[in-house]
Amino acid sequence: MSNSPSTQTRSVERAFDSATTWVEGAQTAATNVSEVLVGAARALSFWTAVAAPLFYPPLLYRGEGWLLVGLLLLHVVALLGGHGYEYDHA
Template sequence: MALVDIITSFSHQFVAAPIQIISFWLSVTLPLFYVPLIFEGLGAKVLPLFVGLLIFHVVTLFLGRNHRQEQV
C-alpha cells in the first residue's frame, strides 16, 4: 500500500467522515430553528439571523450530501 493511499484513507476516516455525519444531521435539524424565527416575525432584528441560518443550512446540505452513500 502506497503512502498516498494510507493518507487518503486516514483523511477520509478521521476528517471527512465526521464532517459529513455532523453536517448531515445539522441539515436535518436546522429547520426546527426556522419556526420560532418565523413566528417572531422577520423584522430588522431577526432577518440577519434568519438569512445567516439559511446560508448555514445550505453549507451543511452541501457538506453532508454524501453521508451513508456507498463508497466505490
C-alpha cells in the first residue's frame, strides 16, 4: 500500500521539518534586519548629536529662541539614542 500510515507519517514529519526550518530562517532574517535598523538609527542619532552643536551659535546670534530650544531637545534625544554607537573603522 502506498498510503500506509508510516508513509503518511513520514510525509507529515518532512513537511513539519520543512516548515520549522522556514520559520527559523524567517526569524533569523527578521533578527538580522532589526539589528541593521537599530544600528542605523543609533549611528544617525550619534552623528546628529555630533553635528547639533554646530547650529547653536547661529541660532543664538539670530535670537531664534524656540528653534534653539527645539535643537537642544533634539540634541538630548540624539545623545540618548546614539549612546551605544560604536564607530567601526573598517
